[in-house]
Amino acid sequence: MKIGLFFGSFNPIHIGHLIIANTVAESSDFSQVWFVVSPHNPFKQSSALLHEHDRMEMVRIAIADNYKLNATDIEFRLPRPSYTIDTLTYLSEKYPNHQFRVIIGQDNLDNFTKWKNYRKILEYYGLIVYPRYGASFSPLMEHPNVTIVEAPMIDISATFIRDCIKKGRSIQYLVHQDVMHYIKGKKLYL
Structure with a gap:
């Protein structure tokens, strides 16, 4: 089975994330796209993050009606x-028996060479890259294991939502209606 992995803090998950994941799932040969909820991104401050279980629950709520999208908390159990x-x-x-590929925004290509073992990621897994506003051309876009997907550019940030x-x-x-109710019900981000 071919799986696209969409990593992120999803703090909170918003319609931009959902549109990208659905576009990749519909325009590729992936069986599914998995949202990998990251407890701590090495490039971000962890103090700004909502508790990982709330972020995971919001992802589950947002994708509940789409069988091509899945959520995993696998990183909660890793170092x-x-x-x-x-x-x-x-x-x-x-x-x-699964083949995994990493889904990232074009703007992340500028820092991709700073990722731990980025060459192994390229060689053994490959990247699916979606367009982002303000992103410039990267030589990595011509790498044989990098696929550029045509997707809408949605300029919504979780920071703006918070x-x-x-x-x-x-x-x-800006967010799935049920996610909005979850945020309001739990008084998150206040």
Whole structure:
């Protein structure tokens, strides 16, 4: 089975994430796209993150009606901070019949060479790259194990959503409706 892995903190998951994942699932030969909820991204401050179980629950809520999308908390049980290569190695051992590829935004290509064992990720797994506003051309886009997908450019950030919540503004249409109710019900990000 071919699986696309969409790593992120999803703090919170928003419609931009959902559109990208669904577009990749529909326009590729993947059986599924898995959201890999990262407890701690080595490039981000962990203090700004909502508890990982709330973020995982919001992802599950957001994708509940789409059989091509799945969520995994696999990184919750791995050493922290989370490194993509370690997660890929673990998943490959756990699911030897699956082929995994990493889904990233074009803007992440600029820093990709700073990722732990990035050459192994390219060689053994490969990248699915979706367009992002302001991203420049990267020589990595011409690598044989990098596939560029045509996808809408949705310029929504989780930071913007969290700021809206803190300011008492509506986040309707920015997140899945059930995720919005979850956030309101638990008084998250206030």
